[in-house]
Amino acid sequence: MLVVEQLSKVFGDLTAVDGVSLAIPKGQMVGVIGRSGAGKSTLLRMINRLTDPTRGSIDNEGQDVTALKGHDLRLWRASCAMIFQQFNLIDRMDVLTNVMVGRIAHTGFARSMLRSFTDQDRVRAIQALDRLDLVPQALQRAGTLSGGQQQRVAIAKALVQNPSIMLADEPIASLDPANAVRVMEALRSINRTDGLTVLVNLHTLDTARSYCDRIVAMKDGRVHFDGAPRALTTEKVRAIYGTDDLSDEINEAVTSTSLQTGSCRPQRQAVGT
Template sequence: MLHVEGLSRRFGNHRAVADASFVVERGSFVGVIGPSGAGKSTLLRMINRLVDPSEGRIRFAGEDVTALSGAELRRWRRRAAMIFQQFNLVGRLDVLTNVLMGRVATVPAWRSLAGLWPEDDKVIALAALEQFDIAGLAAQRAEHLSGGQQQRVAIARALVQEPELILADEPIASLDPRNTRVVMDALLRINKHYGITVMCNLHSLDLARTYCDRLIGMAAGRIVFDGAPEHLTDAIARDIYGLDSEQIADGVHAAPRPRLPAAALGEAAAA
């Protein structure tokens, strides 16, 4: 369980996040919504500790994340995997090696630097690629992939970290509608099949309502809404975005919430 308590971050005189407090239950899929500059990215980066809070505290399963440093902080970043809008792949390396980077914390440094990955780790990486129908691209250089394929590689890399929490910072912002759905389906499958908690920054209300079971709305650095998607009315959306709610959608219209095969859901329930 993730506890965020009075979290704030200032950059000079600008307060990017102001007094954010909430609790995220294990296994939930939380969408963080709001306009550009609302503080969504800063919030997720503070949880991962890529950005240090100016005030407040982050706790996960009773551990004070804000107090971690050194090896303990590296372990936390393995438990709380980040997925970025820009994919953050090494373009000149093949897809398999990019995914194996998610195993760096589990192998001696000399092995990863020399590219001498254990066979067990290669099997794990290939299995992750298979989950997202891109195992056939394992030998290709990452820079030759489409944006949607690169983001699926980034998600596979996060998955092989064996995280307890995935923090996705605008993972579909640069993708077309088809690849948007492919990537969001991949995140939903991780959430339902493996029971991994997902927090995902999104601009589109259509997508947020379709995929998330809870929404946190931010405006000017503050949390102004926290609840189920069905409780996010058009009036609240206008308050968050300062626009007509019809203007907020990014051209990707809501589809029925994806359903996973019964077998996959059964496995998740049994896990």
């Protein structure tokens, strides 16, 4: 179990995350929603230890994550893989090498930069690409792929880290609806097949309801809802996000989705990024 206890992050006069406590059982898929500035990204970055918390603790299966340093911290970041909205790939490098770079915590920085990978690293990378239907693009430059393909390469890169937890920060925010579905299906498949704990920040409520076992809604750095998707009623959403603003966002999301696809999952209740 991953346990976050009274976790806070302060940037000057701004409290980005304010006393968040969560207990996440192994293998659960959790959608974190909230408007822009709600603290979602900061929360995930603290769990991965890309950002150090100001207060509070993170414990994973009895390990004090907040106390980790050096090599132990690098291994934690590998076991708690992070997927970003911007893909974080090297455009001029081929897809296969981009994925193998995900082994950096195990191979070391120098070997990764020199592209001195073992046969086992290559096998892992090919297997990960195969799961994401990307083997035909293995020797193609990453920068030539579509956004949806690049995000699936990023997922493959995370998989070769051999993680037990996968964090995804707005992984579909810049994708069209069809590619968004493919990425979310991939994350859910990894969650179900591998038993990985998945925390994913999302800007649409319908996506969270469709794919996640549990929804955590944040506002002003705090958790305002934590429970099953069916328990997050329209009334609760309006109470958290505000009736007028939410109505505007619902109408805008329905119109945008209908124009783009006409048939893809309608994203009726958008709740900000």
